[in-house]
Amino acid sequence: MIEPRLSPSQISRRRLLRGAAAALALPLLTRAARAGNWPDRPVTLVVPFAPGGTTDILAHIVAEVLTEHYRQPFIIANKAGASGNIAAAFVASAPPDGYTLLIGTPGIHATNRLVYRSMGYDPAADFAPVILIARVPNLLSVAKSLPVTSVAELIDYARQRPRQLVYGVSALGSTGHLSTELFKSMTGVEITPLPFKGSAPMLRDLADGRVHLTIDNLPAAKPFLEAGTIRPLALTTAKRWAPMRQLPTIAESGLPGYDTASWFTIGAPRATPPEIVTNLNTTVAAFLRSKSGTDKLRRIGAEPSGGSPDAMQRHVLVEIERWDKVAKTAGVMPL
Numbered sequence: 001m002i003e004p005r006l007s008p009s010q011i012s013r014r015r016l017l018r019g020a021a022a023a024l025a026l027p028l029l030t031r032a033a034r035a036g037n038w039p040d041r042p043v044t045l046v047v048p049f050a051p052g053g054t055t056d057i058l059a060h061i062v063a064e065v066l067t068e069h070y071r072q073p074f075i076i077a078n079k080a081g082a083s084g085n086i087a088a089a090f091v092a093s094a095p096p097d098g099y100t101l102l103i104g105t106p107g108i109h110a111t112n113r114l115v116y117r118s119m120g121y122d123p124a125a126d127f128a129p130v131i132l133i134a135r136v137p138n139l140l141s142v143a144k145s146l147p148v149t150s151v152a153e154l155i156d157y158a159r160q161r162p163r164q165l166v167y168g169v170s171a172l173g174s175t176g177h178l179s180t181e182l183f184k185s186m187t188g189v190e191i192t193p194l195p196f197k198g199s200a201p202m203l204r205d206l207a208d209g210r211v212h213l214t215i216d217n218l219p220a221a222k223p224f225l226e227a228g229t230i231r232p233l234a235l236t237t238a239k240r241w242a243p244m245r246q247l248p249t250i251a252e253s254g255l256p257g258y259d260t261a262s263w264f265t266i267g268a269p270r271a272t273p274p275e276i277v278t279n280l281n282t283t284v285a286a287f288l289r290s291k292s293g294t295d296k297l298r299r300i301g302a303e304p305s306g307g308s309p310d311a312m313q314r315h316v317l318v319e320i321e322r323w324d325k326v327a328k329t330a331g332v333m334p335l
Contacts, residue, residue, distance in 0.1 A: 038097075038098045038099075038273075038275075038276050038279070039070050039072045039098065039099065040072070041072065041099065042072060042073040042074070042075050042099075043066070043070075043072060043073070043074045043075070043098065043099050043100075043101065044074075044075050044077050044099065044100050044101070045059050045062065045063050045074055045075065045076050045077065045101050045102075045103055045266075046077050046079055046087045046090060046091050046100065046101065046102050046103065047059045047076055047077065047078045047079070047087065047103050048079060048080065048083075048084030048085075048086070048087035048088060048102070048103070048104075048105065048107075048108060049078065049080050049084065049170070049171065049197065049198035049199065050078060050080045050197050050198030050199075050200055050201060051078055051198075051200065052198070052199065052200025052220070053170065053198045053199035053200050053217070053220045054136060054199060054217035054218075054219040054220040054262070054264070054302070055103050055105055055264060056076070056078065056198075056200075057219050057220070057300055058103065058133055058134060058219070058264050058297075058300075058302065059076050059103045060076060061296060061297070061300075062074070062103070062133065062266070062284065062287075063075070063076055065283075065284070065287045065293075066280075066283065066284070069283050070283075080197045080198055081197060082116070082119075082120075083107050083112050083115075083116070083171035083172045083173045083174060084105055084107045084108045084112065084171060085108075085112060085116065085119045085120055085121070086120070087102065087108075088102060088104075088108045088119070088120070088121050088123070088126075088127075089119070089120035089121040091127070091267070091268075091269060092120075092121040092122075092126035092127065092269060092270070093121075093269075094269050095269070096128075096268065096269040096270060096271035096272040096273075097272070097273075097276075098268065098272055098273065098276035098280075100268075100269065101130070101266055101267065101268050101280075102127065102266070102267045102268070103133075103264060103265070103266060104127070104264065104265035104266065104267045105171075105174070105175075105262070105263075105264060105265075106174070106175050106262055106263060106319060106323065107171055107173045107174045107175070108123060108267075109123050109127075109265065109267075109316045109319070109320075110123070110316060110319045110320045110323050111173045111174070111175065111178060111323045111327075112172075112173040113173075114173060114178070114323065114324070114327045114332055114334065115172050115173040115177075115332060115333075115334055115335055116172070116173065116334060116335060117334045117335065125270065126269070126270050127267040127268065127269065127270060128267065128268045128269065128270055128271070128272045128274075128277055128309070129265065129267060129277075129309040129310075129312040129313045129316070130265070130266040130267055130268055130277055130280050130281055130284070130309055130312065131265065131266050131280070131281045131284050131285060131288075131305075131306065131307065131308075131309065131312055132263060132264075132265050132305040132306065132307055132311065132312045132315055133263075133264045133265060133266060133284070133288070133304070133305060134263065134264050134288075134297055134302040134303060134304050134305050135261055135262070135263045135302070135303050135305055136217050136218050136219055136261065136262050136263070136264075136301060136302045136303065137217075137218050137235045137236055137237040137241050137261050137262075137301075138175055138176055138179050138215050138216060138217055138218065138235070138236040138237075138260055138261060138262055139215065139216060139217070139218045139221050139232055139234075139235055139236070139247075140154075140183070140213065140214075140215050140232070140233045140234045140235070140236065140250060141206060141213065141214055141215075141216070141221055141224075141225075141230045141231060141232050141233065142154060142206075142212060142213045142230070142231050142233060143206055143207070143208075143209045143211065143212055143213070143230065143231070144207075144209075144229065144230065144231050145209045146165075146212055146213070146231070148233075149231070149233070150233060150253065151233050151234050151248075151250055151253035151254060151255070152253060152254055154213065154233060155187050155189060155254070158187075158189040158190070158191055159187075159188070159189055162189075162190040163190045163191070163192055164192075165189075165191045165192065165212040165213065166191070166192050166193075166194050166210075166211050166212050167180050167191050167192070167193055167194070167211065167212065167213045167214060167215075168193075168194055168196060168202035168203075168205060168206055168211040168213075168214040168216070169193050169194065169195045169196060169202070170196055170198055170199040170202050170214075170216050170217075170220075171195070171196075171197075171198070172195055172335070174262075175217075175260055175261070175262040175323075176199075176214065176215045176216040176217065176262075177193070178260070178323060178326050178327060178330065178332060179215045179236050179260040179326075180193070180214075180215045181326075181327075181330035181331075181332050182258065182260065182326050182329060182330045183215065183250065183255070183258070184330065185329055185330040185331060186255050186258060187255065191212075191213070194211060199216050199217060199220035199221075200220065202214060202216065203216065203220060203221060203224050203230065206224070206230050207224055207227075207229035207230050215236060217262050217301075218235070218241070218244075218301035218302075219300040219301040219302050222300060222301050232247055233247075233253075234247060234248050234249055234250045234253050235247050235248075235249050235250070236249070236250055236258065236259070236260045236261065237249060237259060237260070237261050238251055238258075238259040241301075243298060243301065244301075260326065263305070263315070263319070264302075265312055265316075266280065266284065268280075277309055278309075281308065281309055284306075285306045285307070288304040288305065288306040289304075289306060
């Protein structure tokens with residue numbers, strides 16, 4: 001009998017569920033023994049990008065909360081490179097003892113596989129989900145030297161100058177990268193990508209005029225907006241973002257149906273004891289539900305999420321299918 005051909009999203013769903021089942025199949029006594037006194041020494045939070053981007057900002061907020069709660073240092077380690085694949089592979093191969101955690105992104109969980117043939121880890125099987133930290137909109141911004149003040153003007157300007165405008169890519173396979181490719185496919189503009197190792201260096205080049213435009217996470221862009229060094233044009237979400245209602249969306253600026261966003265997680269190596277995962281989840285979820293946690297995240301332009309590890313796993317599966325469709329629409333192919 002010939003088996004039906006599976007789509008990439010169906011394959012990812014099956015592998016993710018198999019990985020979760022394998023983790024649950026570990027001996028309970030072994031897990032309990034290893035989880036007993038956690039944490040009794042410093043814990044490393046691995047950030048897959050350079051300091052200053054949204055992932056790094058959220059990691060520092062989480063590290064401060066966890067350090068205070070557990071009375072042990074939660075230390076940030078920035079391991080930039082290969083759009084987060086270096087950091088993800090590092091955490092995937094770390095001992096599953098709760099002392100090495102990953103601040104995850106859509107790239108690591110769902111979209112890097114769309115642009116990289118080999119990543120050094122299996123996003124569907126190598127991590128134990130802990131919690132979804134936050135969702136954030138992406139922002140279309142341009143250099144202030146570019147003589148455009150709206151999405152329509154940008155499209156006209158770019159169409160008259162095919163391949164002359166350069167757009168920054170904080171990471172290949174990131175939501176910013178795929179959002180820009182979707183923008184290109186829906187408008188027909190020809191603009192040239194320039195990859196960076198994170199949002200902060202990319203946005204500095206945008207502010208200096210070495211990059212003409214970017215689509216990137218709002219929290220990373222917020223300091224540049226407040227300093228007035230870049231010009232925001234529109235948000236990528238379907239609806240306006242409450243803290244920045246003055247900004248239109250790309251969808252209402254002439255591209256109906258355009259809708260993308262980003263999100264951030266905490267993950268652990270696959271065989272991490274469930275007691276540690278549950279402990280971490282409970283602590284972070286309580287912070288995200290609190291007024292101080294909600295206020296802190298909204299101030300940087302993020303919306304707190306929360307939920308159970310299973311809820312994070314379901315979210316990842318939905319996002320895999322979502323970004324598969326975006327990549328197909330935009331014609332994104334593996335390198």
